[in-house]
Amino acid sequence: MITAERKPFAEIKAAVAPYGKILVVGCGTCVAECAAGGEKETALLASQLRLDARNEARTVDVKEVTLDRQCIYEFIDQLFPLVDQYDAILSLGCGAGVQAMAEVLPKIHIVPALNTTSISETMEQGVWREDCRGCGDCKLDRFADICPITRCAKGLFNGPCGGSKEGHCEVDPDVPCAWHLIITRMEETGRLESMSEIEPPADWSRTQGKGPRKIVREDQKTP
Amino acid sequence: MSDSTHPEGNVAIFFCRQLDPEQDANRRPLEKELGSKVRFFPLPCSGRIEALHFLKALETGARKVYLVACPEGACRYGQGNVRARKRLDFAKALIREIGLADDCLELVTAKGPSPISIDDIARSLLA
Numbered sequence: 001m002i003t004a005e006r007k008p009f010a011e012i013k014a015a016v017a018p019y020g021k022i023l024v025v026g027c028g029t030c031v032a033e034c035a036a037g038g039e040k041e042t043a044l045l046a047s048q049l050r051l052d053a054r055n056e057a058r059t060v061d062v063k064e065v066t067l068d069r070q071c072i073y074e075f076i077d078q079l080f081p082l083v084d085q086y087d088a089i090l091s092l093g094c095g096a097g098v099q100a101m102a103e104v105l106p107k108i109h110i111v112p113a114l115n116t117t118s119i120s121e122t123m124e125q126g127v128w129r130e131d132c133r134g135c136g137d138c139k140l141d142r143f144a145d146i147c148p149i150t151r152c153a154k155g156l157f158n159g160p161c162g163g164s165k166e167g168h169c170e171v172d173p174d175v176p177c178a179w180h181l182i183i184t185r186m187e188e189t190g191r192l193e194s195m196s197e198i199e200p201p202a203d204w205s206r207t208q209g210k211g212p213r214k215i216v217r218e219d220q221k222t223p
Numbered sequence: 224m225s226d227s228t229h230p231e232g233n234v235a236i237f238f239c240r241q242l243d244p245e246q247d248a249n250r251r252p253l254e255k256e257l258g259s260k261v262r263f264f265p266l267p268c269s270g271r272i273e274a275l276h277f278l279k280a281l282e283t284g285a286r287k288v289y290l291v292a293c294p295e296g297a298c299r300y301g302q303g304n305v306r307a308r309k310r311l312d313f314a315k316a317l318i319r320e321i322g323l324a325d326d327c328l329e330l331v332t333a334k335g336p337s338p339i340s341i342d343d344i345a346r347s348l349l350a
Contacts (some may be wrong), residue, residue: 047278
């Protein structure tokens, strides 16, 4: 899922400082899974804002609500009855969620409370690792389902750099060498001979550098 | 660091009810004596505490929040008291983030095996 981290409180506080009535809106999907913007985190941030205001003898009206998803317009519609009561929305959605909210609610300032970081997997409770950069040209089957773009610090396509030590990356020794993992898995699954095939450089122009990508499925659209 | 907790506020005591199976009866005398100055929150395990519980206690008038957990190795659910420590540390980080003194939150590890009267524990904390 998309993973994010909450911004430092000082940054959030500065961003919402001009507003007296703030609606803190969480998202119940990706950012809930990575414990950044779900219902609990939303309640925590709202509570912090109220405690901080009380500490400084300021008056601020902070309420919180969590949508199932912030990236789907029909869920954002639920905020229509509320939005006129507030000066700003503090969104704990990912970048897509914040922008979708702004599309649906253009008249109110939407302030992001998270830094969206990556597409990740949950390795264990409390640990999320980036797996995918959304390159748009997936070749995971060529690399034993370990993405060299994301998991190799140098993004190499045709084998290791030679700098790894005891299976760990020379750029970050805490990270396993992706090519060590790829070759190990290829060996274990009898696919090692595919290493002899040269993988050409990615043609990034096919999928990147043209502004925001869009997918249109006519069969999915409502008439 | 400033102290935003209510100077006149109450004391909130979250506690593992496995420590005192008679906790419902044992806490009543103190509640009667102190009224709203003390609030008890029994938990099925200290590991069920959430950072939000601490912040909400502060928001609603607590000047001090205690979490009373079972001794190390004595949690009947295994790691509940270990998890409780981590959640308390997380809540303290949130408190420090807004410039408050984090000593308004305190983990108390009960001494000795249960049952221990929650009334005795609470009186020692409030003394």
